[in-house]
Amino acid sequence: EIVLTQSPATLSLSPGERATLSCRASQSVSSYLAWYQQKPGQAPRLLIYDASNRATGIPARFSGSGSGTDFTLTISSLEPEDFAVYYCQQRSNWPPGFAFGPGTKVDIK
Amino acid sequence: EVQLVESGGVVVQPGGSLRLSCAASGFTFDDYAMHWVRQAPGKGLEWVSLISWDGGSTYYADSVKGRFTISRDNSKNSLYLQMNSLRAEDTALYYCAKDIGSSGHPVILFDYWGQGTLVTVSS
Numbered sequence: 245e246i247v248l249t250q251s252p253a254t255l256s257l258s259p260g261e262r263a264t265l266s267c268r269a270s271q272s273v274s275s276y277l278a279w280y281q282q283k284p285g286q287a288p289r290l291l292i293y294d295a296s297n298r299a300t301g302i303p304a305r306f307s308g309s310g311s312g313t314d315f316t317l318t319i320s321s322l323e324p325e326d327f328a329v330y331y332c333q334q335r336s337n338w339p340p341g342f343a344f345g346p347g348t349k350v351d352i353k
Numbered sequence: 354e355v356q357l358v359e360s361g362g363v364v365v366q367p368g369g370s371l372r373l374s375c376a377a378s379g380f381t382f383d384d385y386a387m388h389w390v391r392q393a394p395g396k397g398l399e400w401v402s403l404i405s406w407d408g409g410s411t412y413y414a415d416s417v418k419g420r421f422t423i424s425r426d427n428s429k430n431s432l433y434l435q436m437n438s439l440r441a442e443d444t445a446l447y448y449c450a451k452d453i454g455s456s457g458h459p460v461i462l463f464d465y466w467g468q469g470t471l472v473t474v475s476s
Contacts, residue, residue: 278462280398287448287469289466331397333462
């Protein structure tokens with residue numbers, strides 16, 4: 245079973261700052277890593293898939309990188325609407341093999 | 354516009370049963386695999402189950418295997434989750450989610466989600 249670990253658990257930043265979120269897999273997931281954003285009271289939204297591809301309609305300030313076991317989601321300049329919880333998700337070695345990380349909360353400093 | 358609307362969530366006693374429904378619109382329902390994903394109050398996301406476009410293949414998380422059954426009715430653009438032998442740890446908001454993959458092959462990426470239906474298992 246592949247386990248995803250996200251760090252930090254909470255990231256306190258100000259609007260306009262750069263956010264760097266990490267997701268680490270317990271074994272290689274190749275590039276099969278996605279990122280989702282969830283705001284309070286809302287369903288998750290797909291941001292990045294296959295490590296570095298932005299989903300439809302996602303602003304260019306969101307970027308993803310990494311492969312194997314180490315991945316990063318970067319928000320180049322935080323907008324007020326970006327304060328949310330971010331989850332990574334792997335889809336390697338399925339079935340069943342798909343799982344979400346525990347999440348990183350990005351909150352306002 | 355893609356819409357997924359879940360229903361059926363209620364308060365149920367431990368050991369009880371429940372059937373969740375998800376009404377889909379705005380896309381060709383039988384072109385896509387569908388999923389259930391749940392979120393316990395204040396917790397993270399947990400994938401629950403997947404059904405192929407035609408219902409011929411189903412997959413479950415170990416935590417629900419043998420107790421939950423996913424199904425779909427493509428004539429009604431509807432997805433279902435039959436939940437039996439419910440436990441307190443099944444308490445969660447249950448989301449219906451569309452797989453991004455077309456041509457019927459699941460890609461295990463979720464591009465549209467409903468707003469969820471809350472299941473509470475409590476005596």
